[in-house]
Amino acid sequence: MAKQRMLKFVTTTKEMPEKRDAAVRNHDFNEIYREFADAKATEQASRCSQCGVPYCHSHCPLHNNIPDWLRLTAEGRLEEAYAISQSTNTFPEICGRICPQDRLCEGNCVIEQSGHGTVTIGAIEKYITDTAWDMGWVKPIKPATERAETVGIIGAGPGGLAAADMLRRVGVQVTVYDRYDRAGGLLTYGIPGFKLEKDVVMQRVKQLEDSGVEFVMNCNVGTDISFDAIRGKHDAVLIATGVYKTRGLREPGSDAAGIVRAIDYLTVSNKLSFGDDVPEYTNGTLNAEGKNVVVIGGGDTAMDCVRTAIRQGAKSVKCLYRRDRANMPGSQREVQNAEEEGAQFVWLAAPASFAGNPVQSLTVQKMRLGAPDASGRQSPEPIEGGLYEEPADLVIMALGFEPENLPEQWDADDLETTRWGTIKASFGTHETSIPGVFAVGDIVRGASLVVWAIRDGREAADSIVKYLDGAAKVAAE
Structure with missing residues (x-):
């Protein structure tokens, strides 16, 4: 019976959830995709070919059992589908919304490669978990036995929260420290609501609170509490701070007012969605309304910025990227969404200098792709004489993120880092x-994907438990 419900990719075409009209959605910060109806989710799940070697599974960083929960969804067994999804993924409702499925599971779907159109894995994952929340299937964690050991987690982003979840499942006591006033890290303050509505994140945070996780917010390690104090207070410590240091611009005039960091701009916008009073928005510093906005960068953060500026009522929104569309690092799906909403992309273009303070314009250098670099990627190079002026009242730098110098900030000279400034950690044990x-x-x-942070957090939790078990054994001897 189960097989008869599957393998329908030949007779049933691929369908994504309906997208809200761009003319409507670019005036609010609500998610742009509508929910799958039950019948449509069942129909789309039935398109799965139930591969003997499922590439969707092997190309998912979490190795989610995707064919299994697709089959269960096609059979109407949603609670079982959720249980399987949750068993490998701490936050399936979040990954279903923000994972770049076109580069991971869906991009490697066998029926996609055979020309039938991928199974809409992300939309179905979102549907399964949203249904689980609505039906009350998602419960606080209740470990069979409680342990006396405590773990301090520095950073309440996806990696830290995933580890907290797994540690509580085996009864370990967990305290999470974070610099912000709300947990979630970039899930809360970095990713806009039109991709990830904030109540979706907050319901997971509440589940962890109800499961016994203690959150210490507005806490800057190295200032409000020392790293040594956290180490002394807990039996093990997990560092999950993320990377927040923005790569800056070096071109003449780049220190002018009105040239801002993407993380600051997005954080202010997301704080507004919680109803917070944000002076930087009210006074216009981080508000795009009525302005000519230029975003510099080609990743998903740049897409978040251009789409946020449109919703804030910008006069014009342009995104400058030094390579072409085919070579940009961001999701093509996000580029399409931004274009539908009115953003203009200027490919093969880079800033040469800025004029005015506050900024009034920038000189743009036209680029071309030259010889491949060491990675095999074509390097952008300037076209001689290819300069022109672009008006700009607000310039947003979305050039990527680098790690902060944690050993210096935390007075932890014995914390080894790599030549890139990232923390040196064992690949297997973390x-x-x-x-x-x-x-x-x-x-x-x-800087990487949320799904990789979740995987790391889950793996590290296992390693921490083994470490605690080893310490307990030594103490007993």
Whole structure:
């Protein structure tokens, strides 16, 4: 019976959830995709070919059991589908919304490669988990036994929260420290609501609170509490701070007012969605309304900025990227969404200088792709005489993120880092140069995907439990 419900990719075409009209959605910060109806989710799940070697599974960083929960969805067994999804993914409702499925699971779907159009894995994952929340299937964690050991987690982003979830499942006591006033890290303050509505993140945070996780917010390690104090208070420590230091511009005039960091701009916008009073928005510093906005960069953060500026009522929004469309690092799906909403992309273009303070314009240098660099990627090079002026009242730098100097900030000289400034941690165990201190996510990998941070957090939790077990055994002897 189950097989008869599957393998329908030949007779049933691929359908994504309906997208809200751009003329409507670019005036609010609500998610742009509508929910799958039950019948449509069942129909689309039935398109899965149930591969013997599922590439969607192997290309997912979490190795989610995708064919299994697609089959269960096609059979209407949604609670079981959720249980399987949750078993490998701490936050499936979040990954279903923000993972670049076109580069991971869906991009490697066998029926996509055979010309039938991919299974809409992300939309179905979102549907399964949203249904689970609505039906009350998602419960606080209740470990079978409680342990006395405590773990301090520095950073309440996806890596830290994933580890907290897994540690609580085995009864370990967990305290999470974070510099912001709300947990979630970039999930809360970096990613706009039109991709990830904030109540989706907050319901997970509440679940962890109800599960016994203690959150210490507005806490800057190295200032409000020392790293040594956290180490002394807990039996193990996990560093999951992410990377927040923005790569800056070096061109003449780049220090002018009105040239801002993407993280600052997005954080202010997301704080508004919580109803916070944000002076930087009210006084216009980080508000795009009525302005000519230029975003510099080609990743997903740049897409978030251009789409946010449109919703704030910018006069014009342009995105400058030094390579062409085919070579940009961001999701093509996000580029399409931005174009539908009115953003203009200027490919093969880079800033040469800025005029005015506050900024009034920038000189743009036209580029071309030259010989490949060491990675095999074509290097952009300037076209002689290819300069022109572009008006700009607000310039947003979305050039990527670098790690902060944690050993210096935390007075932790024994915390080893790589030549890139990331924390040096074991690939297998995530343990750092300091015994009992582990590290995960972007602070180890460099700026990466949420799904990789979740995987790291889950793996590190296992390593921490083994470390605690070893320490307990030594103490007993």
